[in-house]
Amino acid sequence: MAHRVTLIAGDGIGPEVADAARAVVDATGVAIEWIEREAGAGAIARAGDPLPEDLLLSIRETRVALKGPITTPVGTGFTSVNVRLRRTLDLYASVRPVQTMPGVASKYADVDLVIIRENTEGLYSGLEHEVVPGVVETLKVFTEKGCTRIAEYAFMLARRDKRRKVSAAHKTSIMRMTDGLFLDCCRSVAARYPDVSYEEVVIDNLCMQLALDPAPFDVILLENLYGDIVSDLASGLVGGLGLVPGANIGTAAAVFEAVHGSAPDIAGKDLANPVALILSAALMLRHLGEGDAADRVVRAVVGVLSESRVRTRDLGGTAGTRAIRDAIVARVRGGAS
Numbered sequence: 001m002a003h004r005v006t007l008i009a010g011d012g013i014g015p016e017v018a019d020a021a022r023a024v025v026d027a028t029g030v031a032i033e034w035i036e037r038e039a040g041a042g043a044i045a046r047a048g049d050p051l052p053e054d055l056l057l058s059i060r061e062t063r064v065a066l067k068g069p070i071t072t073p074v075g076t077g078f079t080s081v082n083v084r085l086r087r088t089l090d091l092y093a094s095v096r097p098v099q100t101m102p103g104v105a106s107k108y109a110d111v112d113l114v115i116i117r118e119n120t121e122g123l124y125s126g127l128e129h130e131v132v133p134g135v136v137e138t139l140k141v142f143t144e145k146g147c148t149r150i151a152e153y154a155f156m157l158a159r160r161d162k163r164r165k166v167s168a169a170h171k172t173s174i175m176r177m178t179d180g181l182f183l184d185c186c187r188s189v190a191a192r193y194p195d196v197s198y199e200e201v202v203i204d205n206l207c208m209q210l211a212l213d214p215a216p217f218d219v220i221l222l223e224n225l226y227g228d229i230v231s232d233l234a235s236g237l238v239g240g241l242g243l244v245p246g247a248n249i250g251t252a253a254a255v256f257e258a259v260h261g262s263a264p265d266i267a268g269k270d271l272a273n274p275v276a277l278i279l280s281a282a283l284m285l286r287h288l289g290e291g292d293a294a295d296r297v298v299r300a301v302v303g304v305l306s307e308s309r310v311r312t313r314d315l316g317g318t319a320g321t322r323a324i325r326d327a328i329v330a331r332v333r334g335g336a337s
């Protein structure tokens with residue numbers, strides 16, 4: 001029976017990279033019934049909402065979605081569509097594997113990190129107000145439940161994937177209560193996983209250490225904002241945003257998307273690197289129990305990046321999105337590119 005997957009192309013470069021990811025998944029031969037739903041700029045024009053109800057209904061039903069990036073309109077009153085989607089579906093764990101890709105020039109060889117970002121709390125709770133004119137406030141909300149379940153997820157993943165260490169980031173010297181609760185929960189969970197090493201790193205020091213040498217790190221566990229920032233930093237260590245995939249995992253659904261945004265500066269120009277969303281689609285295939293197909297997709301991406309000269313501008317090449325798509329599709333099907 002075909003897997004049913006909600007496909008959200010998104011906007012900006014979204015439709016281009018989503019087209020590529022879909023073509024690569026289809027080339028594996030895994031039967032997927034794609035249910036396309038619109039979000040972002042197009043959905044505002046059609047439904048007056050960048051995150052229409054029919055999209056949420058579809059994800060609740062299929063429980064799996066592949067999603068291109070969505071622009072957050074500035075100054076229109078819309079809150080981030082991506083934050084809303086994660087909060088509405090309670091997709092609490094953002095999982096972002098950051099790995100060096102063979103053939104891609106980067107500052108470090110053999111980077112192999114997993115960023116685990118809490119997706120629903122912290123400063124992304126959206127609770128902001130004006131106290132008096134000229135004074136504004138935003139609330140950083142942590143709950144014991146939220147901190148414990150993200151820590152559980154990180155340790156579960158570390159044990160499952162045979163990783164050696166979890167590093168929890170914090171700034172308890174300044175945010176004693178919020179980051180303090182986060183660490184308390186991490187420690188309680190760590191005590192139940194004696195087979196996984198655990199350490200705590202101050203967030204600013206973590207950024208410095210990652211830039212100097214990422215090798216000592218393995219699974220990095222972060223609250224929402226720190227996770228957002230460190231994901232981009234870590235992407236920079238392996239060649240940029242065009243390469244790093246992601247998964248947003250909840251108890252009722254999982255939404256697979258790249259770390260990068262809608263890149264309006266290159267949208268519609270056949271310049272976007274589709275690899276990050278293609279690798280996100282590989283994570284999705286694994287989630288669907290299609291591990292062999294996922295492996296074939298990853299091998300095809302690695303093959304194209306390491307052996308062929310087909311690469312996008314962000315990786316120093318001249319090929320377009322469609323050319324990369326076709327090269328990866330050809331390798332997945334078993335042909336040469």
Ligand code: NAD
Nearest residue numbers: 069070071072082241242260261262263265266272273314
């Ligand atoms: P961005 O990730 O869209 O772009 C940052 C830089 O990286 C740009 O120079 C862009 O050209 C480049 N880039 C990004 N993805 C690329 C790719 N696949 N190939 C080649 N180059 C790529 O970040 P931004 O400019 O800060 O955000 C643009 C919009 O995207 C904003 O509205 C933001 O809110 C939204 N956004 C959405 C998501 C999401 O949908 N999950 C994530 C981040 C940002």
